[in-house]
Amino acid sequence: METVSVANQPWPEALSEKTLIRAAQRQDHDAFEQLVRRYDRSVLRVALHLLRSEEDARDAYQEIFLRTYRSLNSFRFQCSFHTWLYRVATNVCLDFLRRKRAHRDRWTAAGTSAEGLGPLDTASDDRASSNPDSLLACRDTAGRIAKALELLTPKERMVFELKHYEGLRLRVIGDRLAISEEAAKNGLFRAHRKLRAALKDVPR
Amino acid sequence: MSCESIQSQISLYLYDELGSVETEALEAHVESCGACSRALAEEREFFAAMSELPSAEPSHALVAECRHDLMREVYRTAPEPSTAWTRFTRWFSGETENQFAWRPALVVASLALAFVVGRTTSSDFSGLFTDVEEPSLEGPMTSFPSEPLLSGIESIALDPRRNRVEIVVEEVSRRRFAGHPHDPQIHDLLLSTARNSPNSSARLDSLDILTGRVDELDVRRTLLHSMVRDRNPGVRLKALEALRRQKDDPEVRRALIDVLRRDPNSGMRVYAIDLLTEQPDRKLVGVLQELVETEGHEYVRLRSRRVLQDLNASVDRF
Ligand SMILES: [Zn+2]
Numbered sequence: 397m398e399t400v401s402v403a404n405q406p407w408p409e410a411l412s413e414k415t416l417i418r419a420a421q422r423q424d425h426d427a428f429e430q431l432v433r434r435y436d437r438s439v440l441r442v443a444l445h446l447l448r449s450e451e452d453a454r455d456a457y458q459e460i461f462l463r464t465y466r467s468l469n470s471f472r473f474q475c476s477f478h479t480w481l482y483r484v485a486t487n488v489c490l491d492f493l494r495r496k497r498a499h500r501d502r503w504t505a506a507g508t509s510a511e512g513l514g515p516l517d518t519a520s521d522d523r524a525s526s527n528p529d530s531l532l533a534c535r536d537t538a539g540r541i542a543k544a545l546e547l548l549t550p551k552e553r554m555v556f557e558l559k560h561y562e563g564l565r566l567r568v569i570g571d572r573l574a575i576s577e578e579a580a581k582n583g584l585f586r587a588h589r590k591l592r593a594a595l596k597d598v599p600r
Numbered sequence: 601m602s603c604e605s606i607q608s609q610i611s612l613y614l615y616d617e618l619g620s621v622e623t624e625a626l627e628a629h630v631e632s633c634g635a636c637s638r639a640l641a642e643e644r645e646f647f648a649a650m651s652e653l654p655s656a657e658p659s660h661a662l663v664a665e666c667r668h669d670l671m672r673e674v675y676r677t678a679p680e681p682s683t684a685w686t687r688f689t690r691w692f693s694g695e696t697e698n699q700f701a702w703r704p705a706l707v708v709a710s711l712a713l714a715f716v717v718g719r720t721t722s723s724d725f726s727g728l729f730t731d732v733e734e735p736s737l738e739g740p741m742t743s744f745p746s747e748p749l750l751s752g753i754e755s756i757a758l759d760p761r762r763n764r765v766e767i768v769v770e771e772v773s774r775r776r777f778a779g780h781p782h783d784p785q786i787h788d789l790l791l792s793t794a795r796n797s798p799n800s801s802a803r804l805d806s807l808d809i810l811t812g813r814v815d816e817l818d819v820r821r822t823l824l825h826s827m828v829r830d831r832n833p834g835v836r837l838k839a840l841e842a843l844r845r846q847k848d849d850p851e852v853r854r855a856l857i858d859v860l861r862r863d864p865n866s867g868m869r870v871y872a873i874d875l876l877t878e879q880p881d882r883k884l885v886g887v888l889q890e891l892v893e894t895e896g897h898e899y900v901r902l903r904s905r906r907v908l909q910d911l912n913a914s915v916d917r918f
Contacts, residue, residue: 433667441655458666538653
């Protein structure tokens with residue numbers, strides 16, 4: 397008795413998303429993989445850009461899609477699947493940013509050199525990355541920007557990322573972060589102010 | 601509008617988040633105000649600077665590897681995909697929660713069948729059925745008093761007009777065996793259950809107990825059989841994981857190549873190619889060239905191509 401598997405008959409590209417979700421909810425792994433394939437590249441791109449580490453992005457990818465997979469049965473088609481998926485993705489990335497920040501603060505508070513920074517950067521300030529020296533220490537512009545971005549709180553960072561690099565509307569960003577559009581706008585303003593201040597004196 | 605309020609809107613303007621009225625007002629003001637025009641230019645410069653952070657477009661290989669890790673985890677945590685057919689077979693072998701009035705009979709029947717098969721393919725257990733009260737872990741195999749039970753299902757006929765089902769069953773007795781897993785008879789029963797039980801949970805459980813003894817020839821043969829032939833991907837995966845440490849054995853490698861070329865489950869093929877290419881040898885070249893052309897799974901295809909390149913072999917078949 398052979399098991400007939402849909403793996404042998406790839407889902408037609410045009411197959412409705414609803415059909416795929418329903419199948420995935422019935423534990424059809426091939427249907428789930430098709431859903432993953434529709435969105436995972438863009439999810440991974442954001443994670444990679446946001447976390448600036450391939451290893452973290454990989455871990456975030458796993459957590460995002462496993463969480464999606466495990467809670468798939470609670471998806472009730474009240475919003476579009478991608479809205480739902482990106483909400484999960486945003487939450488997971490936010491957690492990663494918070495953990496990263498907590499980790500960094502612990503290390504810098506302990507007087508240990510934070511990752512990638514020389515002893516000068518951590519010398520006196522307990523928030524190493526707020527020291528403009530750490531920005532100057534980075535030779536290339538990209539490195540300086542990356543360091544400046546670390547000054548933002550995880551939420552500001554997220555708003556800025558989704559606005560500046562992903563080009564989303566503030567309304568959508570608010571929805572993903574479960575905050576009002578106004579709050580998203582304020583987060584964006586704060587992010588801008590901090591970034592401009594941090595990058596102002598840096599020779600370009 | 602004041603310069604201050606105009607300048608507070610510049611970033612929103614560049615992000616295209618202003619309404620049409622505000623946009624027009626801002627553009628008109630900036631044209632006639634030097635300070636605000638400079639502020640706009642600076643903001644533009646800031647936007648350009650921020651965009652110098654390189655975009656992080658993930659490589660094909662990274663995406664493929666992430667998908668592979670994910671699907672491996674998905675298959676590992678929930679081994680059996682559900683299609684109409686597997687749902688039916690699962691229901692038939694009693695693995696579903698659906699409560700049909702006569703389903704419990706089928707469940708025990710399929711469990712019992714495993715032992716019936718075990719009995720006919722290995723030694724005769726009749727001499728062992730002595731009454732022993734307490735099963736002991738170290739002692740010899742014990743059996744428990746038997747009870748009548750349905751065994752084989754001869755036929756199932758449905759009369760749709762009267763909505764009646766007629767099932768012809770064979771009745772035998774159920775027996776429980778207990779003993780140390782190393783006891784020869786228990787061992788035989790486990791092997792035979794792994795190969796022949798119609799119940800995939802029973803096959804999985806048997807393999808679970810057997811995996812520690814992969815060095816024994818009959819265990820390894822059974823694992824190879826399950827890895828290549830079992831119809832349930834979860835069982836095949838379990839066997840593959842048990843054989844992982846023996847991946848350099850020629851017989852295991854041949855079976856892994858079989859999996860790689862024929863298994864319908866992409867998770868299995870991904871696992872097989874990973875094991876086979878940890879230490880790639882030239883014998884794989886032909887198979888990998890075939891996969892580059894025919895394999896439907898992106899990761900397997902990319903991995904084949906990469907290993908061929910590492911082996912300095914042509915990616916195309918001759
Ligand atoms: Zn002005």
